[in-house]
Amino acid sequence: MSKIQNIGVLTSGGDAPGMNAAIRAVVRGSLYYKLKVTGILRGYDGLINADFMPMDGKSVANIIQRGGTILKTARCDDFRTVEGRAKAYQNLVDNGIDALVVIGGDGTFTGADIFSQEYDFPIIGLPGTIDNDLEGTDLTIGYDTAINTVVNAVDKIRDTAESHDRLFIVEVMGRDSGLIALRSGIGVGAEAILIPEAKTTVSDLVYRIEHGRKDKASKIIVVAEGDEAGGAYNVGETLKKKFPHHDIRVSVLGHIQRGGKPSCMDRVLASRLGVAAVEGLLEGKSKVMVGQINKEIVFTPFAKAIKHIDAAQITPGWLRLAEILSL
Amino acid sequence: MSKIQNIGVLTSGGDAPGMNAAIRAVVRGSLYYKLKVTGILRGYDGLINADFMPMDGKSVANIIQRGGTILKTARCDDFRTVEGRAKAYQNLVDNGIDALVVIGGDGTFTGADIFSQEYDFPIIGLPGTIDNDLEGTDLTIGYDTAINTVVNAVDKIRDTAESHDRLFIVEVMGRDSGLIALRSGIGVGAEAILIPEAKTTVSDLVYRIEHGRKDKASKIIVVAEGDEAGGAYNVGETLKKKFPHHDIRVSVLGHIQRGGKPSCMDRVLASRLGVAAVEGLLEGKSKVMVGQINKEIVFTPFAKAIKHIDAAQITPGWLRLAEILSL
């Protein structure tokens, strides 16, 4: 393996708070090891269209606190084609880029894995997604910020719920995973949490509302968007029929969960993983995601990282905790 | 008129940040003038059911910063009936309450006006609503906090919009009034603002998107929920058809707009108006709302206050400003 001299960095998939902190760490980590760094715009799309820009220490000044990604992100169907990847490889060769750091989620790593194998190209991935649904890291970059955003929003909703003795059904992000709902549900003091990984039937919910503390007039139920009960609106309709005298409202938090200034934890995680990715490349690692497990840096093959966490293992304890805390 | 000795205070209608600051000011203002104060729970409902509690300086300690209302609020159909109001009056007499401060919006004041006339009972109203749609005050208590909540939420959405070059349609509260949309739309740097008071057709919007700056890939359009175009989802559908290659998303901010810690401005306004309401009652005023116009305390008859602000007068300037600023 020839020595790496120019690292390309890109963000791909849904944006997540802390991506900028990760870019900054990759850039400055590279500078520390006397490497060149090239920013690639709009993910794999910029790779195919050679949308490149050289980066230095100043390029990433004053961005650690910003949401979104200065390198932008996009979906890119072309990268799923042999031709697209061929163009991407040619662009990398033409521009002297000899290694990649890709920041994103499972879709990002799937593409990276194929490309890296096809062209024997060194790539390390950073887990940048609010969903926290990757193997190989305790936390993904953006998750901590997202659950804080949910908690701050639901705190506001609780003000209204308390004032009106209302029951609120709040839908949070998580199409395939209830991890945002689980943690933020505990954090807001939810009376119930509905997630795809657990079969909480609406009749369970009805039972709990009927048998819960009588002096508790306001309630918050947190629903993950992917829950089989069909989203907050469906749950709302069912409960309104069962409890016609309750004042029941639905709120879908939506896209605010992706943005905002990253939390300290997300900045620190992104900073640490960004430097570790550069060091991993220099040590000859490739086709792996760098994560943090039990406080240690861990490299996990892409193929394993993209397997969704088996939430079934961790779920029961959290749901039981939520139930105890709602007494 | 006999001298007032015991002021009842209640909150009614939708809750608004700053209501607690207003309650605190009514309570402490009353104590300053050696009056008793009685808290009435759940608005007119508590009046009819004699749900009263004596309040002192400590009752309102450490609440100035809290959203919602410690006195709770509710809709009350019974207060629209002669019988309901008769019970309410009897409860006031039985408990020695000889004046009322009611904190709320137009519905609250309509009820207060009828009751005050029927029983010649001294009542002063405080404008507590996020909508800012009352005559007789430059600002209602809660409006400033609500527009800050919108601005903070849309700032997060803009992070995502910028990262993905997306167009976002954001729906904010305001069933009958575009005032939240107008100010917050300027505040977030919206490319367009759709409000019920102005006939912005969707074709205007299409024109502006087609002829706007070509290097501006992300856009925010703020829509008031009462707009004739039919809410953010409708606008979204229309634009998606017109611009099939744009990445267009819709976000309805919803109930977070009612809650949260009040802004400094709302706390100061609520504090000032709460004391002014007590002083107004002591000066023999009744059937009026106390507001602030051009920095001065002003009392406006309920009948006039509940006429919605004629937004037609103020709208064109703000819409033109929004247009200039989107260049």
Add this chain to the structure above:
Amino acid sequence: MSKIQNIGVLTSGGDAPGMNAAIRAVVRGSLYYKLKVTGILRGYDGLINADFMPMDGKSVANIIQRGGTILKTARCDDFRTVEGRAKAYQNLVDNGIDALVVIGGDGTFTGADIFSQEYDFPIIGLPGTIDNDLEGTDLTIGYDTAINTVVNAVDKIRDTAESHDRLFIVEVMGRDSGLIALRSGIGVGAEAILIPEAKTTVSDLVYRIEHGRKDKASKIIVVAEGDEAGGAYNVGETLKKKFPHHDIRVSVLGHIQRGGKPSCMDRVLASRLGVAAVEGLLEGKSKVMVGQINKEIVFTPFAKAIKHIDAAQITPGWLRLAEILSL
């Protein structure tokens, strides 16, 4: 007067949240009227050193929500000299800049006034300072954000004060003016507010602590940095001697008060005034600050604007309000 074709814009003095929103409005307002706009870096320093950059709509994209100033700001002693101003004028002529918008406070306007008279150069000022101490506008850009920052910080301190039954003395900014202290003091529910404009002796304070509500264990006293009592530390020392058994702490909020995302109100004010400044220049106005009084745009000669508000007029009402509310 020849027609204006190229407006220079600069920020000067202490930075204030909303300055970026003001720059954006000047730039886009100029574009709307088909004018060129030139950004001048680091205030008058950049004027003397010809540190200029052309600006377009994109230059000010995505900055409305950012604290600080993208044009930077600096003190500049040279601009107080005849030579300095001569160089500045020559640079303006050489670069075809034929009018200026200066965003800052009294020092900024003093310099602008002299320069404008010396060279008959069109200049309009925008009130950008957290101190709110200028004649000719109800609010300066940055003030609303600053008092919200104070209120949010003191809310946190109150958590600790309540938990420990402590008395906190909190120092806020305002070397010559107690306006930040007055409003934020009401906003945090302070037990007392000490400002330079009012002779609250420490013995008054001692009296109030001794005779205040006995069941109120925690207290917040807000002190403006310019107060004659000598700042929070001095007040703290005096009170500790008088009340050796009280748990008394001092906190100086410091520079956090200047930064942060501008509030909605500050963004709207800055946006409106920025466009009005451009329009004022086009109408031939000069040597004036543009402000907002009772909701109307008002132009005030620099010489008058920089006279500090006579806080003596407005102070007694607010201090009395604070006293009532602390009962």
Add this chain to the structure above:
Amino acid sequence: MSKIQNIGVLTSGGDAPGMNAAIRAVVRGSLYYKLKVTGILRGYDGLINADFMPMDGKSVANIIQRGGTILKTARCDDFRTVEGRAKAYQNLVDNGIDALVVIGGDGTFTGADIFSQEYDFPIIGLPGTIDNDLEGTDLTIGYDTAINTVVNAVDKIRDTAESHDRLFIVEVMGRDSGLIALRSGIGVGAEAILIPEAKTTVSDLVYRIEHGRKDKASKIIVVAEGDEAGGAYNVGETLKKKFPHHDIRVSVLGHIQRGGKPSCMDRVLASRLGVAAVEGLLEGKSKVMVGQINKEIVFTPFAKAIKHIDAAQITPGWLRLAEILSL
């Protein structure tokens, strides 16, 4: 050992965000196991003065999001005496309280350890302190919120630093430990971090300022209050002498670091540990602190928990990371 029937809960030492979430979890966890719960006011002081109140599910409603502690906290010298502890024990017996959960830091646990041994009384501790300086848990309750508070405050300061090209020295809490400084320093993108555990001489600092990137005009240096260099003001004085032409400012963040709404992470941690403490008592555990290490619940003897973390082990990696990231 007789079966536990009534758990007393108290908070002691400096308050920390998340203490209320911990109290809530202890109360509701006790109710889940059909136990009584008694709130003890002002820490060991309330224990000695029998300042008790029975608690139920409603006592802790709507507090999960509040800073401070509803049970209040205080220093208590009497609990260090044999007589004081004897009174405390008698009060517990008289009121039928047969186990304790104490929430606090090393001082709290030291007292608990002595008392528990003297009277063979079941006590479990919860780590409630912003300092994160306890053995036996990866994170203490309050630490995550505190570092977010620091990061949000320094983000504001950076706005000013950037606008003025200033160097800021920011002092954060941590009398004996640099853990707040280390994490928040990375989080704010500090150019240097000074902590008691590392001998960063001021001449190192001077060297780095002199040899750092020339195009980086603004800088943030984070100093832990316990650093041997003597706090931010001393460092400021030294640097001002060395760099008379730099614009150098000092800001001491102070007490805001203790307050505020807890972060989601702190709420979840407090919730989990609170229930675990109740379950630990029921399983016969005592004289231990319950913590979370590598995602697992762990019980650590008080004597071990109060040994401060050996920061020497973890420090070099973080300091090196900070250095890399400042390039």
